[in-house]
Amino acid sequence: MEMPVSQDSRPELVELIRRRIESDGGIPFADFMNLALYQPAYGYYMAPRTRIGKAGDFFTSSSVHAIFGRLVARQVHQMWEILGQGAFSVVEQGAGEGHLALDILDAVAEEFPDFYSRLRYRLIEVSPDNRQRQQAQLAKHAERVEWCAFDEVTAVHGCFLSNELVDAFPVHLVERQGDELREVYVVWDGNGFAEELRPPSTLLLNEYFARLGIWPDDGCRAEVNLGALDWMRQVAGLLQRGFAITIDYGYPAVELFAPHRRAGTLMCYHRHCASEEPFLRVGCQDITAHVDFTSLQNAGAATGLTRVISRPDSSQPAGSVKQAPRSLVPKIRRQIAAAGQRCIESATSA
Numbered sequence: 143m144e145m146p147v148s149q150d151s152r153p154e155l156v157e158l159i160r161r162r163i164e165s166d167g168g169i170p171f172a173d174f175m176n177l178a179l180y181q182p183a184y185g186y187y188m189a190p191r192t193r194i195g196k197a198g199d200f201f202t203s204s205s206v207h208a209i210f211g212r213l214v215a216r217q218v219h220q221m222w223e224i225l226g227q228g229a230f231s232v233v234e235q236g237a238g239e240g241h242l243a244l245d246i247l248d249a250v251a252e253e254f255p256d257f258y259s260r261l262r263y264r265l266i267e268v269s270p271d272n273r274q275r276q277q278a279q280l281a282k283h284a285e286r287v288e289w290c291a292f293d294e295v296t297a298v299h300g301c302f303l304s305n306e307l308v309d310a311f312p313v314h315l316v317e318r319q320g321d322e323l324r325e326v327y328v329v330w331d332g333n334g335f336a337e338e339l340r341p342p343s344t345l346l347l348n349e350y351f352a353r354l355g356i357w358p359d360d361g362c363r364a365e366v367n368l369g370a371l372d373w374m375r376q377v378a379g380l381l382q383r384g385f386a387i388t389i390d391y392g393y394p395a396v397e398l399f400a401p402h403r404r405a406g407t408l409m410c411y412h413r414h415c416a417s418e419e420p421f422l423r424v425g426c427q428d429i430t431a432h433v434d435f436t437s438l439q440n441a442g443a444a445t446g447l448t449r450v451i452s453r454p455d456s457s458q459p460a461g462s463v464k465q466a467p468r469s470l471v472p473k474i475r476r477q478i479a480a481a482g483q484r485c486i487e488s489a490t491s492a
Contacts, residue, residue, distance in 0.1 A: 152425030211245020236307035392433030
């Protein structure tokens with residue numbers, strides 16, 4: 143794929159990436175995606191920009207209606223009961239503009255005041271722009287909320303929460319050619335960014351598929367989110383006792399890497415229009431890839447997490463738990479169903 147730089151790209155970011163490519167002789171797509179999204183001054187998630195909502199580039203479940211946050215609040219309250227109803231922390235990473243956090247805190251304050259009085263809500267946010275939006279959004283819950291860096295979080299007794307976070311981690315793009323796995327590198331052709339297929343930048347890419355026992359078919363592309371596995375291991379290490387909830391777009395590996403997904407799942411979003419052109423609107427569009435929940439759950443299991451709830455449907459959460467008895471799984475599922483029905487009835491009567 144070859145694509146001239148579009149006029150609505152951030153020129154400073156394009157030049158920064160071009161210089162990096164010139165210096166390195168080409169970079170893996172994962173490095174390009176990392177710079178396009180997270181370069182501190184000009185990256186899509188870092189620079190001031192309206193990303194969510196009608197005036198932005200996409201909607202999230204929590205930006206559309208409070209019902210999603212109220213459902214999560216009921217689940218988190220159930221977790222608090224399981225853990226003994228003492229001090230409880232929710233640690234949310236990548237909270238966007240804070241819609242989900244606000245809906246959870248509003249619901250807990252209204253429905254479970256005892257829980258609210260023992261709740262500490264911590265947000266991990268790398269984007270200064272998002273942090274400002276979160277602070278404004280959550281002002282009325284200021285006594286319950288604090289911001290911190292990932293490495294400042296230790297010994298969590300409660301729940302580590304993320305919603306539409308992992309799908310925005312930088313991914314390696316690979317393509318199967320015969321018996322070989324090739325990786326997409328980004329180069330500069332004098333007029334814009336272009337692709338080159340090269341040997342993998344790391345042995346971890348071949349090891350990823352070997353561990354799954356699943357490979358892309360010949361001629362098929364796929365995304366490999368190595369960062370998600372490291373992140374899951376780190377999250378497991380932060381939990382002293384509690385749960386991890388990861389809600390995102392994705393599939394089990396057997397579905398994600400199925401032969402009919404010849405082009406993979408990489409997508410870009412700008413002004414509510416989807417495309418498969420990551421070299422357009424550099425720094426001005428979101429870039430995402432579906433999550434491999436099989437590998438994510440395996441990474442959690444290897445560090446002590448036990449799967450409690452998972453769904454292959456991308457609209458459902460995959461949850462993991464540490465130190466919660468298996469006998470509680472049916473109760474948790476019944477609580478989710480009951481909470482959903484009550485919220486639907488409330489929304490209908492409003």
